[in-house]
Amino acid sequence: MAGGGGGGRIRALNVAEKPSVAKAVSQILSKNPSSGGLRVREGRSRYNKIFDFNYAIQNQHIQMSFTSVTGHLMELEFEDRYRKWHSCDPVDLYQAPVKKFVPQDKSEIQKTLEEEARMCQWLILWLDCDREGENIAFEVVEVCTRANRHLNIWRARFSALIDREIHYAVQHLIRPNQLFADAVDVRQEIDLRIGASFTRFQTMLLRDAFVLDCASDDQNVILSYGPCQFPTLGFVVERFWENQSHEPEEFWSINCTHNSAEGTATFNWMRGHLFDYTSATIIYEMCVEDPTATVTSVRQQEKLKYPPHPLSTIELEKRASRYFRMSSEQTMKVAEELYQAGFISYPRTETDSFSERTDLHTIVQEQQEHPTWGSYAQRLLDPEAGLWRNPSGGGHDDKAHPPIHPTKFSAGEARWSQDHHRLYELVVRHYLACVSQPAIGAETTVEIDIAGEQFSASGRVIIARNYLDVYRFETWGGSVIPTYNYGQQFTPTTLTLDSGVTRPPPLLSEADLLSCMDKAGIGTDATMHDHIKKLLDRFYATKDSNMRFSPTTLGEALVMGYDDMGYELWKPYLRAMMESDMKAVSIGTKRKAEVLETCLQQMKACFVDARVNKAKLFEAMAVFFERSNRSDASGQHAIGDVVCKCGLCQESDMMLRKKPDGNFMVGCLGYPQCRNVVWLPGSVSEATVTTNICSTCTSGPVYMIQFKFRRLEIPPNYNVDHLGCIGGCDDILKQLVEICGTGFRNNSGVPGRGQGHTSSSNTAQQSNSRSTGAWQTTHSSSSYPSETPRGHNARYQEASVQNGEPSIPCTSCGAPCNLRTANTQANRGRKFYSCPAQGCNFFVWEDAANGGATVARGSINRSSASNPSTRGGRGRGRGRGRSNTSGNDVTFVSATGEPISGRCFICGDPSHFANACPSRGR
């Protein structure tokens, strides 16, 4: 190993990710008497102390100083001129320069690092051994090497705060891994650009256009978008739609009981149930005609019920939610406090197996004195009891932290709340359970035959409760059935044909939601509860008294809007793709710059397209919310569209705007610094920026504007429709300005024309701040009450009528059915006939019609989900049919050779990924 001290004793600055690790590692390394003892100094930050001791690395004497950061030292932000929401068009955020800097609240830590680094020759990085930790390591390197360019930089790799592991790590130092850090840089930049652009876009577009009535102050509502929070909302909405669109279906089953001297046995039909009444009745009648039951099998088996795996964060959150109805946010808050006070280990961990080097017995020993579970701990430690079992792992390891376990005994502290008591108890009991033997039961299964139909009954006797004795949160019921012998015959006491109905899938519980997120890779153990809380904070979802989530109308409308655009931005595919790209960067198969460029290019195309299709968002919002009078009726010009770059300040964009008085103008976003403005004729009634670029004005792209003039306000020889340019080349526009005048000074500063209240402009030219309370908005219910599903006819909005195309008579009611074209994700462009009559379900694809086959809409349900010819057929509205396309997913292979199961995150098509999406160029 290379030295760096130049003769004298080497001084090394050691940095951990959190104060607790700096302390723990220092204590381990300073146990040897040659360390000269552990000395503690204050750092500039009161949380991050500095520990000094001596240590020998590879026989070199090192003077160690050990301090810490608190997570990330730096933040990524846009440069200042892009920070204000109105400073630029949100689409610019895909290229706007970003900077990484140490925020104010971390400056004291930065100073400590700089001061210590100047005195040291080595820097040893003890950050957590995951990707985020590696990224933080490079943040520390950046700060330290700015203070001392000659530092020799080392990385210690460890996965648990266990003596042997820590000593091994410090004797086998390696170099930090730039690729791991690069992967995190990629994520940070993509998250920032996508999050900020979409959040600004949808907030500014919708907040002023609708009466949201979800917050006391509509004006300050933020309609955020994030690559984690939106898919989380997506899970809630999707389940809600499944729940709402469920159509109960009646089914039938045959049940049999038999009373004997030993008791009663209940036999279940091994077919489960049948949906066809006639079939069920026929079988039932066969049984009734010949009801003699013959025992065909008697099986006795020992069954084990295993204790849970060691506790990870997600499991802690899920179990606290199930057992105590605690929210994941509260669980993490309480767990953090228990950790800070030293009672439990670090609560943010994915790991669910203990390292072989963990001293599992000592942890049990500490619990022997507890009044409630102490005796169980004693039994565990008694070899004669045979209760001990080395815990089985769940196969997850974040290489940074052990599973959550008790670290200090407590019989309950005076200042603990009920939640502290509960959570500590859960952690202890869970730990004791997972080092215990499984529960053992003896199960008896008896099968009988009645008229050729099979029935079965089972009973269970608990032989040994084992871990269940301490893990009071789980139960395992016992039930006794009479003794039966093979070949025995008897006549059932009852034989009934019973009916039931299918139930809708329940709304998602917090535990369900965490499972969905975990499975899809949304968020990390440390952030999942934040994403759930964000849904509640943003008024996107609510949690009912049963701890189950439903979307609010706002959450549903946003998801519906993007879904109607054909975008799956509310699905987890984008995050999955990012995760796969991050992996590729971290192992070097893709370069950071390449991934950034590709992903941002795709997302920008997606953003631009979403903005073009913003009418879909408006339509979806209009289903649930009343239009506000804060902007013009259509809302189309609430924030305006970019016309060109400003020729005056050369920095900001010129946007088309409609003032509250109805007049149009094109103004610079840089107002008030830049006051460039082009006033348009006062006779304009409508104006929309098009995608056509003026071929005459060559100073830069100038998008042409489609104008509509009021007939009575322009001379007869001018057209009411005009595709014009504001770049200076358009003589017609200039003439009309001369003839009709502009809106300038007509109404500025006075109440809007015909409006009885004081208006507050939301254009940059008049005011940069929004006035609150100036608007007198009425608070009445929406014209489309949220309880009312979009009607039967809504589904035809998905299709366009082909005029002049042939029609066929409906086979159900005879009404003529026009040929239509599907516009759904799954079947875009495919032709079909469907009956327009209210309540009629006739539907047939054109290709199927030629062969005479029909598919009735009403019968689309079980087992048809993977059949593309029947997908997308249900009406949606408030309750959308299950969009189960799992049968169609294809497997891709990533650059690293790993299979990626997925599909295009833009349109959801399973046949390609986003970079090949045909909708990109639309």
Added chain:
DNA sequence: GCAAGGTC
């Protein structure tokens, strides 16, 4: 005022 990720 925007994301998600660390951690206090």
